[in-house]
Amino acid sequence: MMKNVIIFSIAKKEVIDNIRNKWIIIISIIFALLALLASYAGSIYSEGWQDLGTTIAIMLSLVQLLVPIIALMLGYAAVIGETERGSMSSLLSLPTTRLEIILGKFFGLGSIISLTILIGFGIAGIIISMNVSDVNYIDYLIFIGATILIGLAFLTLALFLSCLFKKRSTAMGGAIFSWFLFVVLWGLIMSGLLIASGASIEGLLSGSLPDWYYAIQLFNPISVYSSLVSLNVGPVSATQQGFPISYPSFYSSELMLLILIVWIVLFLFLAFWKFSRSDI
Amino acid sequence: MIIAKTIQCPNCKNTLVIKGIPGEKIHVTCPKCGNRGVFVFPDDENDPRIMNDYPIIEVKNLTKRYNGSKAVDNISFKINQGEIFGFLGPNGAGKTTTIKSILGLVNINAGEIKINGFDIKKHAKEAKKFVGYLPEKVAFYNNLTALQNLNFYAEMKNVPRTECKQLIEEFMLSDSLNKKLGKFSKGMTQRLGMARAILGNPSILILDEPSGGLDPRGVVLVRDKIFELKNRGATIFISSHILSEIQAVCDRVGIINKGVLVAEDTVDELSKKLNLKPKITVTLDKISDEIVEAVRKVKGVDKIEIQEKNIEIICDSKTKAKVIVAVATAGGNIINLYTQEPSLEEVFMRYTEA
Numbered sequence: 178m179m180k181n182v183i184i185f186s187i188a189k190k191e192v193i194d195n196i197r198n199k200w201i202i203i204i205s206i207i208f209a210l211l212a213l214l215a216s217y218a219g220s221i222y223s224e225g226w227q228d229l230g231t232t233i234a235i236m237l238s239l240v241q242l243l244v245p246i247i248a249l250m251l252g253y254a255a256v257i258g259e260t261e262r263g264s265m266s267s268l269l270s271l272p273t274t275r276l277e278i279i280l281g282k283f284f285g286l287g288s289i290i291s292l293t294i295l296i297g298f299g300i301a302g303i304i305i306s307m308n309v310s311d312v313n314y315i316d317y318l319i320f321i322g323a324t325i326l327i328g329l330a331f332l333t334l335a336l337f338l339s340c341l342f343k344k345r346s347t348a349m350g351g352a353i354f355s356w357f358l359f360v361v362l363w364g365l366i367m368s369g370l371l372i373a374s375g376a377s378i379e380g381l382l383s384g385s386l387p388d389w390y391y392a393i394q395l396f397n398p399i400s401v402y403s404s405l406v407s408l409n410v411g412p413v414s415a416t417q418q419g420f421p422i423s424y425p426s427f428y429s430s431e432l433m434l435l436i437l438i439v440w441i442v443l444f445l446f447l448a449f450w451k452f453s454r455s456d457i
Numbered sequence: 458m459i460i461a462k463t464i465q466c467p468n469c470k471n472t473l474v475i476k477g478i479p480g481e482k483i484h485v486t487c488p489k490c491g492n493r494g495v496f497v498f499p500d501d502e503n504d505p506r507i508m509n510d511y512p513i514i515e516v517k518n519l520t521k522r523y524n525g526s527k528a529v530d531n532i533s534f535k536i537n538q539g540e541i542f543g544f545l546g547p548n549g550a551g552k553t554t555t556i557k558s559i560l561g562l563v564n565i566n567a568g569e570i571k572i573n574g575f576d577i578k579k580h581a582k583e584a585k586k587f588v589g590y591l592p593e594k595v596a597f598y599n600n601l602t603a604l605q606n607l608n609f610y611a612e613m614k615n616v617p618r619t620e621c622k623q624l625i626e627e628f629m630l631s632d633s634l635n636k637k638l639g640k641f642s643k644g645m646t647q648r649l650g651m652a653r654a655i656l657g658n659p660s661i662l663i664l665d666e667p668s669g670g671l672d673p674r675g676v677v678l679v680r681d682k683i684f685e686l687k688n689r690g691a692t693i694f695i696s697s698h699i700l701s702e703i704q705a706v707c708d709r710v711g712i713i714n715k716g717v718l719v720a721e722d723t724v725d726e727l728s729k730k731l732n733l734k735p736k737i738t739v740t741l742d743k744i745s746d747e748i749v750e751a752v753r754k755v756k757g758v759d760k761i762e763i764q765e766k767n768i769e770i771i772c773d774s775k776t777k778a779k780v781i782v783a784v785a786t787a788g789g790n791i792i793n794l795y796t797q798e799p800s801l802e803e804v805f806m807r808y809t810e811a
Contacts, residue, residue: 193605198600266560266562267610269561270592271610272586273585274581456523456557457557
């Protein structure tokens with residue numbers, strides 16, 4: 178019982194601390210505006226408001242760029258920032274444990290990310306649904322849920338980096354590199370691997386990629402996220418980047434969900450493991 | 458006041474030592490069989506079960522290395538209930554490392570640390586339950602106000618929020634109640650740090666350089682608070698390099714040098730061990746050879762020095778009165794008298810030499 182109170186207190190402190198920063202509000206507004214813009218003006222197929230499914234399809238690549246960097250920026254200083262500033266020694270002198278501190282920070286920052294995504298896309302969803310007739314709420318909710326998961330995945334990665342590095346500045350470097358690796362380099366590396374393996378351009382265009390390609394993709398949470406959305410939201414698979422997608426048989430929503438959850442738990446554990454071995 | 462009580466699990470007969478404050482109700486889970494029960498500590502201060510004489514902080518063979526070099530090298534000491542213990546040492550001697558080890562902020566390489574009988578590694582929460590801590594570098598959450606900050610710590614310590622406002626007032630920070638910590642001066646932050654340390658009336662107070670960044674009024678305020686807490690029975694551990702501050706408040710001191718504890722005792726005892734003696738300065742209207750000779754004859758006088766109208770006499774503590782009588786009997790007209798007890802400074806310098 179006591180434990181829950183302590184974790185809740187730490188989580189609450191994180192939320193108040195970050196709301197004071199005001200950037201959560203700004204990011205919520207950016208999410209809402211992006212969704213509205215994507216829905217109203219983003220389509221090359223037709224004019225005017227698009228339905229939610231199409232909006233998701235247009236937004237997916239933008240979200241893949243934005244949500245990871247936001248989560249990384251929110252989390253990379255959570256532990257090392259406090260250690261460097263000096264408030265960590267006071268926090269740890271309280272009747273609490275390092276596990277509770279990591280969990281408190283995860284729940285606090287996780288709530289911020291989740292709420293930001295929920296409010297931003299939620300408002301946009303309501304506005305869009307008032308303007309279009311054919312509304313598929315389920316698809317949109319799956320999209321929001323998956324986006325929250327990818328946010329949490331990058332948050333726990335950021336928390337791990339925050340515990341791994343001994344300086345705030347290097348942790349930030351690590352966060353930026355992670356973003357670069359998963360968002361930018363990954364695609365290049367995968368293309369390189371495909372070319373090296375002798376895959377033909379025709380094959381790539383027709384969407385028939387080898388199974389090993391899809392297997393490696395599972396190690397990138399962003400690919401997992403985009404697969405999860407594609408597997409569940411109709412219009413996405415039809416239009417994504419203009420290529421038809423045919424996933425291998427082992428690709429399923431359950432697998433994608435499981436990978437994202439394992440990722441979150443794994444990095445949360447690694448963060449705790451590193452933190453419990455560090456000197457404050 | 459902490460009570461220790463040995464209880465027996467009614468289920469598996471496993472015995473367990475539990476600790477708490479008088480009147481406290483705690484839920485106990487047997488570590489062996491998982492049986493749960495509730496225990497209420499006796500409320501009466503005279504209850505024989507209240508132990509007054511066991512070490513509150515126990516450091517045994519502590520060693521801490523940073524990148525291979527020993528910051529603290531195999532030190533052991535105990536701090537008893539109700540004691541003010543001064544921890545001295547030059548910069549970089551290992552004072553802060555020792556404190557951080559006691560609180561479990563760093564991973565120690567060897568040794569054992571107990572607070573209130575609880576191992577800081579195995580029972581971190583219980584060990585830290587009654588501890589108030591003022592770190593060397595006082596820091597808060599800069600985006601939050603003074604009150605929001607203290608409220609957070611109160612919540613974590615399970616202390617009523619009403620105490621926060623009161624403490625902010627006591628530390629002369631009422632005007633800054635709703636000011637963000639980012640806008641606080643160093644002295645204000647230090648005072649709020651002291652308020653945070655004594656939040657919830659901790660029975661153990663660990664202060665690392667409490668006067669750092671304080672103005673003279675702040676220093677007096679902090680000193681008064683230390684005595685107030687001592688009178689309430691708190692055990693206080695103060696690390697400092699300001700020796701006069703330590704000498705003014707501490708019952709016992711420990712001196713650390715290059716990671717090694719070189720001395721641990723009362724200032725008086727340490728002076729005795731070093732054979733440090735008081736110095737009497739007698740000012741006379743006229744100094745004669747007879748007076749000097751009379752003083753020289755007193756047993757226990759070590760050294761006499763004459764400077765104009767002053768005689769400086771270094772002698773045993775017990776000989777002081779005899780010296781004065783000798784001066785007067787020899788016809789000396791004493792204008793002024795000044796005695797100087799061996800200072801902690803001398804003790805400190807001698808122990809940390811080379």
